[in-house]
Amino acid sequence: MKTLRDILYNVSIQSIQGNADITLQALAIDSRAVKTGDAFIAVKGVHVDGHVYIDKAIAQGAAAVICETLPENLSEQVCYVQVNNTALASGIIAGNFYDNPSHQLQLTGVTGTNGKTTIATMLFRLFTRLGHHCGLLSTVQNQIGDTVIPATHTTPDPVSLNALLAQMLAAGCTHVFMEVSSHAIHQQRIAGLKFAGGIFSNITHDHLDYHHTFDEYIRVKKAFFDNLPSGAFALTNLDDKRGMVMLQNTKARKATYSLRTLADYKGKILENNLTGLIMLVDDIEVHFRLIGEFNAYNLLAVYGAAILLGEDKAHVLQALSDIQGAEGRFDYIVSDREQIIAIVDYAHTPDALKNVLATIKNLRKGIEQVITVVGCGGDRDTTKRPIMADVAAESSDRVIFTSDNPRTEDPAAIIREMEAGVPVHLKKKTLSIADRKEAIKTAITLANKEDIILVAGKGHEKYQEINGVKHPFDDKQVLLEMMKMMDK
Ligand SMILES: CC(=O)N[C@H]1[C@@H](OP(=O)(O)OP(=O)(O)OC[C@H]2O[C@@H](n3ccc(=O)[nH]c3=O)[C@H](O)[C@@H]2O)O[C@H](CO)[C@@H](O)[C@@H]1O[C@H](C)C(=O)N[C@@H](C)C(=O)N[C@H](CCC(=O)O)C(=O)O
Numbered sequence: 296m297k298t299l300r301d302i303l304y305n306v307s308i309q310s311i312q313g314n315a316d317i318t319l320q321a322l323a324i325d326s327r328a329v330k331t332g333d334a335f336i337a338v339k340g341v342h343v344d345g346h347v348y349i350d351k352a353i354a355q356g357a358a359a360v361i362c363e364t365l366p367e368n369l370s371e372q373v374c375y376v377q378v379n380n381t382a383l384a385s386g387i388i389a390g391n392f393y394d395n396p397s398h399q400l401q402l403t404g405v406t407g408t409n410g411k412t413t414i415a416t417m418l419f420r421l422f423t424r425l426g427h428h429c430g431l432l433s434t435v436q437n438q439i440g441d442t443v444i445p446a447t448h449t450t451p452d453p454v455s456l457n458a459l460l461a462q463m464l465a466a467g468c469t470h471v472f473m474e475v476s477s478h479a480i481h482q483q484r485i486a487g488l489k490f491a492g493g494i495f496s497n498i499t500h501d502h503l504d505y506h507h508t509f510d511e512y513i514r515v516k517k518a519f520f521d522n523l524p525s526g527a528f529a530l531t532n533l534d535d536k537r538g539m540v541m542l543q544n545t546k547a548r549k550a551t552y553s554l555r556t557l558a559d560y561k562g563k564i565l566e567n568n569l570t571g572l573i574m575l576v577d578d579i580e581v582h583f584r585l586i587g588e589f590n591a592y593n594l595l596a597v598y599g600a601a602i603l604l605g606e607d608k609a610h611v612l613q614a615l616s617d618i619q620g621a622e623g624r625f626d627y628i629v630s631d632r633e634q635i636i637a638i639v640d641y642a643h644t645p646d647a648l649k650n651v652l653a654t655i656k657n658l659r660k661g662i663e664q665v666i667t668v669v670g671c672g673g674d675r676d677t678t679k680r681p682i683m684a685d686v687a688a689e690s691s692d693r694v695i696f697t698s699d700n701p702r703t704e705d706p707a708a709i710i711r712e713m714e715a716g717v718p719v720h721l722k723k724k725t726l727s728i729a730d731r732k733e734a735i736k737t738a739i740t741l742a743n744k745e746d747i748i749l750v751a752g753k754g755h756e757k758y759q760e761i762n763g764v765k766h767p768f769d770d771k772q773v774l775l776e777m778m779k780m781m782d783k
């Protein structure tokens with residue numbers, strides 16, 4: 296059991312009112328989760344200021360309150376700790392509460408606009424195959440060895456994050472691979488964590504609703520590398536325009552990967568088709584199951600990180616050769632009768648969509664049509680909508696605009712914003728069907744023998760979020776059912 300004083304180690308404190316030697320049951324950053332004997336941390340959020348819930352937290356039994364501004368009336372039963380920045384403090388406090396599990400694990404973080412889930416998942420699978428006990432924190436799911444724990448975020452809040460790392464350590468894990476989203480860096484969800492390494496995949500247009508400008512988005516991503524310790528490695532993609540910028544101010548050991556220039560980990564694509572990639576990796580020829588140039592980058596990142604974590608080159612390449620990609624990433628099925636290829640992919644940014652469609656173009660033998668079904672999420676970056684629609688129309692023969700997760704927005708309005716991005720001469724290729732199931736059905740109806748259908752944006756997701764309710768929905772399942780029903 297920890298006391299309040301124990302968990303304040305390394306926290307920059309302004310004042311303490313009350314007894315800091317009380318024993319704490321748990322930590323909560325949400326008043327709704329507070330139970331008797333807990334410490335409540337009041338964090339300023341995007342929508343509300345957590346400080347307004349201090350009284351509610353106390354009414355629910357909070358024994359301690361950590362805040363930036365003290366309430367006017369203080370309760371005698373509660374110890375108040377005033378700090379400069381509660382978001383930052385919550386990471387350090389959560390680390391202390393759970394005995395700083397990241398300090399006893401080899402924790403590798405992956406950041407970038409696209410590829411985080413793929414890289415983290417492949418590292419988890421690779422290191423498991425190499426005989427290590429591993430943990431994974433990703434958009435698709437969290438994992439402690441074979442045990443799956445559903446994920447609510449790409450990077451969880453600091454209390455959940457440290458609790459998960461502690462569980463991983465207790466279960467005997469030595470290596471943990473996690474995605475580090477830009478929201479998490481900005482909101483200090485990773486404060487206090489000790490990383491053994493950081494990986495940068497790429498940075499392109501996304502999340503401008505949150506970060507406002509591309510420069511700010513770059514600055515936030517770079518902060519992850521700025522804060523890595525000197526004993527860690529920082530591995531970057533040399534072929535990304537901002538690859539070196541990310542490492543400009545890092546204290547960590549710098550390393551690079553590239554498909555185009557000299558780098559510490561160098562790759563070359565020899566073949567790229569539906570059976571996978573054949574690549575030269577540091578002059579060794581290897582076959583991989585993943586498809587597409589963008590996955591050649593992901594594979595190089597995984598390879599480089601594995602070597603930097605002390606693994607043997609030959610063992611790594613042998614094991615990596617047999618590993619599959621993450622669920623819902625270029626996940627394809629081929630129909631029995633007409634050999635229609637249907638691909639489910641999580642492309643939800645302009646760059647991801649461009650890459651997936653370029654990969655499909657490379658796979659085409661010539662006459663097949665490419666039919667793309669795509670939507671954009673509600674309550675997210677609105678500026679990517681017309682761009683994604685344009686990308687889809689440019690690189691497909693037919694496009695059906697549909698709903699992704701509308702969240703609190705009107706699906707028809709999102710689709711109209713997408714349609715506005717399609718140049719006049721491409722309009723005849725497109726149609727709009729808000730109902731995602733109907734849209735997929737229409738794509739199958741339009742498909743002839745050996746055509747390729749891309750269903751983009753939702754990948755592994757098993758639901759569609761409409762007005763706060765998650766309705767069961769699975770792109771791959773819908774494709775399978777519809778193909779069967781229509782006997783294609
Ligand atoms: C925009 C964003 O990132 N929001 C995150 C943020 O919420 P917020 O700032 O809106 O919080 P708020 O509602 O203003 O509340 C402020 C504080 O008051 C507390 N509160 C609130 C209500 C109450 O009754 N009692 C109470 O104590 C809240 O717990 C919070 O600490 O802090 C919350 C607690 O950590 C997160 O759950 C929430 O994620 C929301 C649900 C979300 O959708 N986030 C997405 C955008 C996100 O983080 N995505 C990235 C991935 C992106 C990618 O992969 O491309 C991710 O890492 O998942």
Ligand SMILES: Nc1ncnc2c1ncn2[C@@H]1O[C@H](COP(=O)(O)OP(=O)(O)OP(=O)(O)O)[C@@H](O)[C@H]1O
Nearest residue numbers: 408409410411412413434589624640641642647651
């Ligand atoms: N290295 C890459 N470069 C560009 N696009 C990629 C790359 N890797 C994957 N993609 C594309 O981006 C999509 C999302 O990939 P992945 O889930 O690995 O990324 P992510 O960074 O985890 O995304 P999120 O931010 O949603 O967590 C894939 O389905 C694919 O279309």
Ligand SMILES: N[C@H](CCC[C@H](N)C(=O)O)C(=O)O
Nearest residue numbers: 643671672675699700752753
């Ligand atoms: N992690 C990303 C995923 C977007 C996936 C897409 N299906 C959507 O709902 O917009 C986000 O929260 O922005």
Ligand SMILES: [Mg+2]
Nearest residue numbers: 411412434449
């Ligand atoms: Mg992810």
